[in-house]
Amino acid sequence: LAKTTQPISMDSYEGQEVNITCSHNNIATNDYITWYQQFPSQGPRFIIQGYKTKVTNEVASLFIPADRKSSTLSLPRVSLSDTAVYYCLVGDINYGGATNKLIFGTGTLLAVQP
């Protein structure tokens, strides 16, 4: 399981676009990149996942360069309710395997101000 490095915290204002970058220099060929969001007093929530290039859903976009050694989570026009910890995880997709455990890093605390 590849180790990930993210900024500990970021500050933003409402309406801005926020980009959180995660480094994963030792990512393996079979690894996917997954981002989770955790609000205070709640369990983490899956946001987005990708393998390469760009993935977009109703919540965020995920940009992955060709070498896949980093990825960037992009949150468009954040609001106060986007204040949360964002975790980047890298792991092998192992359908039918013994475990598909998630290894959480330190995460990035995003604080959105009015």
Place this chain on the structure above:
Amino acid sequence: SAVISQKPSRDICQRGTSLTIQCQVDSQVTMMFWYRQQPGQSLTLIATANQGSEATYESGFVIDKFPISRPNLTFSTLTVSNMSPEDSSIYLCSVEEGAAPDTQYFGPGTRLTVL
């Protein structure tokens, strides 16, 4: 997506006692996971629980301290045994969602304080 509930939502316990945390899922799932999140920290996987087999524990966690039951495909329990203040944490269960690879859905957590 799976809906997960945990009981109790929080508890305050005395040193040396044990607490059993329940995790209920609204659908049948093969794999369930138990995590610990200490104050201000990230999540740490305690063990993986498959129905019908012994739980698989991560390094640093042992069955005697954190016994796990998995009697059926919708339910699991985690017991925190012989508690000390260092066990004060949020304990979360999660399930693997088969619709998307490597994604898990988490319960709301159980906040445990040991005095």
